[in-house]
Amino acid sequence: FGGDYYKSSWFYYSLFSDFVKNQFAKALDGSTQNFVSLNMLRSFKLQVPKDKKVIKKICDILSSVDNLIEKTETLIAKYQSIKQGMMHDLFTRGVDANGQLRPPVDEAPELYKESELGWIPKGWDITLLEKCTSFLITYGIVQAGPHIERGIPYIRTGDMAGDHLLRETMLCTSNSIANSYKRSEVRTGEIVCAIRATVGKVLLIPPELNGANLTQGTARISPKDNINNIFLLWLLRSHLIQKEFQLSIKGTTFSEITLENLRKIRLCLPKNEKEQDFIANSLNSNERMIEREKRYLSKLLNIKTALMQDLLTGKVRVKPDKPEDTKS
16 A cells, blocks of 8 residues: 555645545634634544555546646746746847847956946946836826726726736726826837836836736836837846835835835836847747746646546546556
8 A cells, every 4th residue: 555655645634625625614603713723633534435445546646647747837837937047137238130149248348338227238328217108207197096897997006916907807997087197198019117016116007907007006118119018028037127116115114115216217228129029039038938937837736726626526436456457
C-alpha cells in the first residue's frame, strides 16, 4: 500500500472536498471565531474507499494534476523573470537598427549620453509625459450617481486590480453625467492610469470600453500619433518610471499623485518609431506567453476542482489498476 503516503495524501485532498468544507461551514455557523478547535477537527468525518487500491489510484490522479500545476507555475515565474530582465535592458539600452540590444554603457560608452534619468542611448530623449499626449491628462467623473443598467461604464481604481479591464465588473453612469465629462471619455488603445491607491498602475483600454469614462481616481493618457501606445504602456510599467511615480506621490495614509505631477513624469523615449515598435512587440510577445500559461493554469485548477468533487465523493467510480498495468 506504500506505507502511510497514500493515507496522508487522501487526508490532504479530502480537506479541500465539499464534504469536509460543509463540515467546516457548519462548525463555524453562528460563531464569531474563524477557526475550529483541534478536537472539533478530529470529529470531522471523511469519505474513504474501502479498497486501498482505489485510494492509491485517486491520489495518483490528483497528484499528477498537482505536478502539472506546479510545472506551469514554475514556467510562469520563469517568463515573468525574463520579462523583468527584458524591460530593464530594453528601456536602458534600447535596440539597434538590426533589433539587437546595444552593448551596455560600460562596454560602449560612445553609444550613450548622460541624462536626468541616468545613462540613455544617444538616439533617445528625456521628455515629460504631457508632451507625449494628444489631449490634456485629466481625471473623470466626480459624482457618478447610482448605477444605471446599460449606462456608460466608468473606470475606478478598483477596476484596475487585474491585468486587464473587464467591462462586466464595472458600474455605469447616465448618459447625461458622462456627457458632462467628455474630456475623460476614453478610446480604444488609450491608457488609463491610477492616480489614487495603486498609484502608477496602468492598463490599456480594450475595444469593448471605447467611449467609457473615468472617476477622480483614474486619469486618461492619450498617446500622440508618433508614440507607440504599447511602448508607452510598458515604459510606464518599467522600474525606472515607477520610481518616478513613487517620488511624486503625496500622502502617507492615502497615496495619490496630483494631475500636475502626473503630467510632469519624466520619460526616456527613442526618437526612432521603429525602435519603439520593436520594443513594444518584444514585450507583448513575452506577455502573450505568460497569459497563455496562466490560461492553462486556470484550466488545470478547474480540472483539479472537478476531479476532487467527482473522485473524493464517489460520484465517479474509479477502478484500481490491474496488476499487469502497474508493471514497468
